[in-house]
Structure formats: C-alpha cells, structure tokens
Amino acid sequence: MLDIKFIIENQELVKQNCINRLSKVDVDLLLSKYEERLSILKKIELLQAERNKNSKTKPTLEIIEEIKKKNLEIEELQPKLNILESEVRELLLQVPNMTHKDVFVSFNEDENPVLEICGEPTKFDFIPKDHVELAESLDLIDFDRGTKVAGAKFYYLKNELALLEFALTQYALEVCVNRGFTPFVTPDLAKKEILEGLGFQPRGESTQIYSIENSDLCLVGTAEITMGGYHANEVLDEKILPLKYAAVSHCFRTEAGAASKFSKGIFRVHQFSKIEMFAYTTPETSESIHKELLEIEKEIFKGLKIPFRVIDHCTADLGGPSIRTYDLEAWMPGKPKSDGVMGNWGEITSTSNCTDFQARGLNIKYKKEDGSKEFIHTLNGTAISMARALICIMENNQTKDGEIIIPEVLRKYLNGREKISRK
RNA sequence: GGAGAGCUGGCAGAGUGGUCGAAUGCGACAGUCUUGAAAACUGUUAUACCGCAAGGUAUCAGGGGUUCGAAUCCCUUGCUCUCCGCCA
Numbered sequence: 001m002l003d004i005k006f007i008i009e010n011q012e013l014v015k016q017n018c019i020n021r022l023s024k025v026d027v028d029l030l031l032s033k034y035e036e037r038l039s040i041l042k043k044i045e046l047l048q049a050e051r052n053k054n055s056k057t058k059p060t061l062e063i064i065e066e067i068k069k070k071n072l073e074i075e076e077l078q079p080k081l082n083i084l085e086s087e088v089r090e091l092l093l094q095v096p097n098m099t100h101k102d103v104f105v106s107f108n109e110d111e112n113p114v115l116e117i118c119g120e121p122t123k124f125d126f127i128p129k130d131h132v133e134l135a136e137s138l139d140l141i142d143f144d145r146g147t148k149v150a151g152a153k154f155y156y157l158k159n160e161l162a163l164l165e166f167a168l169t170q171y172a173l174e175v176c177v178n179r180g181f182t183p184f185v186t187p188d189l190a191k192k193e194i195l196e197g198l199g200f201q202p203r204g205e206s207t208q209i210y211s212i213e214n215s216d217l218c219l220v221g222t223a224e225i226t227m228g229g230y231h232a233n234e235v236l237d238e239k240i241l242p243l244k245y246a247a248v249s250h251c252f253r254t255e256a257g258a259a260s261k262f263s264k265g266i267f268r269v270h271q272f273s274k275i276e277m278f279a280y281t282t283p284e285t286s287e288s289i290h291k292e293l294l295e296i297e298k299e300i301f302k303g304l305k306i307p308f309r310v311i312d313h314c315t316a317d318l319g320g321p322s323i324r325t326y327d328l329e330a331w332m333p334g335k336p337k338s339d340g341v342m343g344n345w346g347e348i349t350s351t352s353n354c355t356d357f358q359a360r361g362l363n364i365k366y367k368k369e370d371g372s373k374e375f376i377h378t379l380n381g382t383a384i385s386m387a388r389a390l391i392c393i394m395e396n397n398q399t400k401d402g403e404i405i406i407p408e409v410l411r412k413y414l415n416g417r418e419k420i421s422r423k
Numbered sequence: 424g425g426a427g428a429g430c431u432g433g434c435a436g437a438g439u440g441g442u443c444g445a446a447u448g449c450g451a452c453a454g455u456c457u458u459g460a461a462a463a464c465u466g467u468u469a470u471a472c473c474g475c476a477a478g479g480u481a482u483c484a485g486g487g488g489u490u491c492g493a494a495u496c497c498c499u500u501g502c503u504c505u506c507c508g509c510c511a
Binding site: 038041042044045046048049051052054058059061063064065066067068071371 | 441452472473474478479480481491492
C-alpha cells in the first residue's frame, strides 16, 4: 500500500496516477474517511487521557462515577472508529503504486511497448501443430481425465512431459543458484493477511485467488506470496541486502471469466508449477536488481533457444503493487492472433519492481548503518513457469514427423535423450 | 488425535489487580580512562499513531470479557515445548 501521508501531500499526482492505471478507487473518499477517522481518534484519545488521570490509584466513589461516564462515551465512539479504520484500509489497499517515470502512459492495455526481440519467430516447412495436438499424438497431457478428476482447466502431464517439468525445474534453479539466489520450496497456502499486505485482493467477484473454506488461508497464485511474506514484520540489516530468493511452488488461479479460444490447452490453467525469483533490496538498488531479474529471465529462455520479445507494461496493464513490469513473451506457433492466424507471442514471464509498496503492507524494514529504519524494496520475477515453458518447447521444437526436440540444456536431466517421439 | 506446560522489550528473565511501558542481567550504542585495545565506570537503548511543541494514546502472542483500574483474573484463537498415539 501507499503511505497515507504521501497521498495527502500529493493528492493530484495520486489521482492522475489512478486514472493512468485505470483504477477506479475513490481517492477523495479515502481522504475524507481518513480525516473523519482522525477526528474521532483524537476525541477518543482525549477522553482516555482524562479518564486515565484519575485511575492511577484507588479513586473515590465520585471519581468512579466520572470515569464510568467517560467510558460510556468512549464505548460509543469506538465502533465508529473501528468501522472507519477498516474502510480506510479497504480503500488504501485499492490505491495502486505510483508509476516509474519511463512507463508509457496508455489507457489501452494492448499498447505495451516492445523493448527488444531475441530470436525470430520459428519457421516451419510444414504446417505446425499446436501443443494440444502434439500432446495428444505423443500422449503427453491428459485433459479429459484432468477434467474428470478436478474439473475444467486441470490436466495431467504424462510421460516425457512430466519428466520435462522436472528438467526445467532443475535447469532454471541451477541458473538462479549460479547467480547467487537462495533456492526454496515454499508452502502452497498462505494467510489472507499476507496476500493483502502484498497487494493481492483475495476477496471480491473477480478474484484470481482460491480461498480455503472456514479458514483464513488461500492457495497461492505465485511463490511471490510466500517469499514476500517470508520476512513480514521483520527489520533486516542493510548489510545482508540484497536478498535474492528463487522459490519453487505450485500456483493456483481461479481464472474467473478467462475462457476463450486464446487460452487453449495448458496456456491458462487452474494449477501449474513455477519458480519465482524474489528480491529484497534498498531503494538505491531496486532498479538495478529489476534489470538483473530481467536478464536472468532472458538467459533462461535464450538457453532453451526459444524466441521471445521483451515488453514494458504500459500504465493500463500494470498490476497494483508495481511501478514497472517487464514481460517476456515467447513465440508460440500454435497460439492464434486476434485475426485467427496461427502463431503469436504469449506471456511466459513477468518481473515487477514493487518498491516499498508491499513492504509497507507487510511492515518489512531495513536498518541502515546509521541505525535508522526504512521500508525495504521488493521485486519479483518469473524464472520459469512450467505450463507455458512446456508450450514453447513443444510448439517451437516440433518436427515434420510430429516429434519434439528436447532443448540441449535439458538433456542432461533426461538421461541424454534428444527427442520425444511417437511410441 | 490425547495429556500437560508455556508465550513479557534485541536476548535472558522478574513481575499474579493500582504511579508497570514494565525490575535485573546480557547485548548494543555513546562517553570517561588508555598510545591503542580490554577491563572498569557513567549514560543511552521497544514500536505505532496524534501533536509545532510540551505532551498524549495504544501495545506484555491475537481477539473478546470482568473491573473505577488488567502483563496479572475469565473465555477464545493461534503458536511453542514435553510426553503418548498415529503417519509419508
């Protein structure tokens, strides 16, 4: 969340930022609720001060009566304060982070500037199949039984694809560890308060988050949640920064209302595995760490020899906590363009600089050399997201004979196998 | 899953109804002494919010209750530890 004082002092900037980011939050309402809250708080504190003066030692009957009166007044105001406090929090959680000055302002979320293209869209001298067809003919994914057992948008990975997921995990984890990241396997569930602190909205109609009934737990949509929550309510010594983590987790998303022909197969599913990078840094270094996260993402996909491009989210497409987000979009020969022609770029990674937005929500500070404390900066980035990486490999590496060439860097994890072929 | 014991400041640990936001020790920081260091001595040392300030309010795991007054009593949730059972 943003600092309420910052919002008060920069009302116009904040409002314009909300407009640029297509956020509908009512900043004026937030400010007036905050003011109202403050005036009631002051009244209560004054009454408490008056009351406390007389309750240090055993009071006379007269004074007891007086204290009782004050307490009644306080009890009357207290519920009002509680309501206002939760209303203020509710509104504050909806205000997006400020935006990096270099981010393209657009109200159209399809206008993300392309920064770079690495490799060229794969060319075939035959008509390429999409990953669903490939998976069917090679017996790599069982959609029907996934649906039977868990419902639509669940699937079983089978045979070489199941092995490939673990090979990808090993490969990406190795890249991260070589770059000084600490590897983790995290819980797949987390408390609502952690999600909220990080800027996720587990409640509401259009939430992407699964909640566990009769508990305050949610299924995580990304290990960003568990790694961001990792240091909640801690003060970290500046000397140990930056902290760089690479976390393996399952990810669960409701994908409410997301069904379409553009999300065929395992492109958009309710569950997948992912390695997420997460970094805690000082404000001075967060921007360079952000670049580093992007570089690692590129290294991982260059290593797999998958063509991709880098996009820089425009304001309309930025998530709430982020001031800037870069995505890698890989070439997916089986993904249709909006006009129906096969072959399109599809999102495979995303890296965001959340500055102190999440740290404020979870109260994570760092201690400087002079002893002062400040909110830390947090960043996250996808090292590899399995379902989508598998799509890339299947579709880009297919042969005329319907086989799939296994990327060289993965072969050592698969007993040296070079391709997946029909049985 | 059963039975029991706990949860207090950076740590250890006192405090069982009234100047307690909390003794004491350790640690940390600053100073004195010293060529320097150690030792010794002196002082400082939780957080958030309100306020220009003086100062005020809240916080002793979380929530609720009893009371004029709660770290202290009651209820409840969470967590930790010990023992038993079960289990990958």
